[in-house]
Amino acid sequence: MEKKHFTFDELMQLETRFRASLINSLGGFKSVALIGTKSASGQTNLAIFNSFVHIGANPPYIGFISRPDSVDRHTLENLQTTGYYTINHLNESIYKAGHQTSARFRREQSEFDETGLTAEYRSDFWAPFVAESNVQLGVKFIHDVPLEINGTLLVIGKIEHIYFPPGSLSADGYLDLEKLGTVAGSGLDSYHTTQRLDRLTYAKPGVELQSVAIDYLE
Amino acid sequence: MEKKHFTFDELMQLETRFRASLINSLGGFKSVALIGTKSASGQTNLAIFNSFVHIGANPPYIGFISRPDSVDRHTLENLQTTGYYTINHLNESIYKAGHQTSARFRREQSEFDETGLTAEYRSDFWAPFVAESNVQLGVKFIHDVPLEINGTLLVIGKIEHIYFPPGSLSADGYLDLEKLGTVAGSGLDSYHTTQRLDRLTYAKPGVELQSVAIDYLE
Known part of the structure; x- marks a missing residue:
């Protein structure tokens, strides 16, 4: 197929915001979720x-990348100080409010109040x-791994609580x-x-893939 | 909302595959893509x-988590040895073939041949x-970061080439x-x-979010 091509040098010559938008597209679709924290003094x-x-299922670990200098600095400071944070999935009803949390509110402002x-x-x-979120994780901060390549941090946490609505978990563990x-x-x-295309069976050499049914638990 | 609740201890008591399926669901939707490598002796x-x-846009870095002992060991070995790999997005025409690459083929078998x-x-x-993939990245291996918490590796690479079809990149860098x-x-x-809900403007305190149009470049 005829394709457009950018080399590393061409990428580096792009305008900063254009490059950020393009490079952030290259990883494919990704999770977007809200991290909730509370400072030691009680500010949410x-x-x-x-x-x-x-990061792993046994035991259950989840990671995220944080820039030390970005708008999320209150998140990082709070979870490092208090040891706890929540991860809350976005849905169609709250994705705009979720996006608005990325505005640079002042430290004494709570994004909960500001976004409703x-x-x-x-x-x-x-x-x-986040009460409006269907899937909620309570996470204990374990440690952060500084990535020397560009100063970002991989923040690793242990999943201590999960909450989700009844009727959404399948008998084989698929949520x-x-x-x-x-x-x-x-x-x-x-x-x-x-829109789901399919769930597929565990792959084995020479064995045709089949669909996997979802059998919801109550 | 009334929700189901699992604590860490309850998660740890789940059957291994059930837990793996559940914990892998908790991060939300995620990228799935094919990593292509070739060994020093030419085996793809x-x-x-x-x-x-x-990981970053300036310069462009992308990461992925690899288990040292998993079916992907040839991928890890090849990219560490040769220094290069590709990341290729899945689409509706090739997601089944892509899933089939996770079968435990022998070292002398190429997943290209085995999946078509x-x-x-x-x-x-x-x-x-992967010729059938619309979005293709050529990546140079930079280094891997061992995560002491569970022995997995964060593999970090620099994006040296990107390829995508004409008419899919917006004038603001959105692909x-x-x-x-x-x-x-x-x-x-x-x-x-x-199905896209919307693109939203850069968030600012007290400013209502607007939709962002897509203006395709040729």
């Missing part, structure tokens, strides 16, 4: 991130969840994010609902 | 990954691209992955097309 904070990555999202406390967990309305992100500013 | 390899993460995908060479780049048919993944085995 909420910030959108799009750089989550699965509701702080919810569960299980005596320190950090606030139906599409049924729950979780949205996907692309680039820096684009939000998408999804 | 292709493997599906779902753990990509944006076509190795394509561009710009004298060492590693093979329209939805138009290109890039699919999103969820859990361990689920593939999804997308």
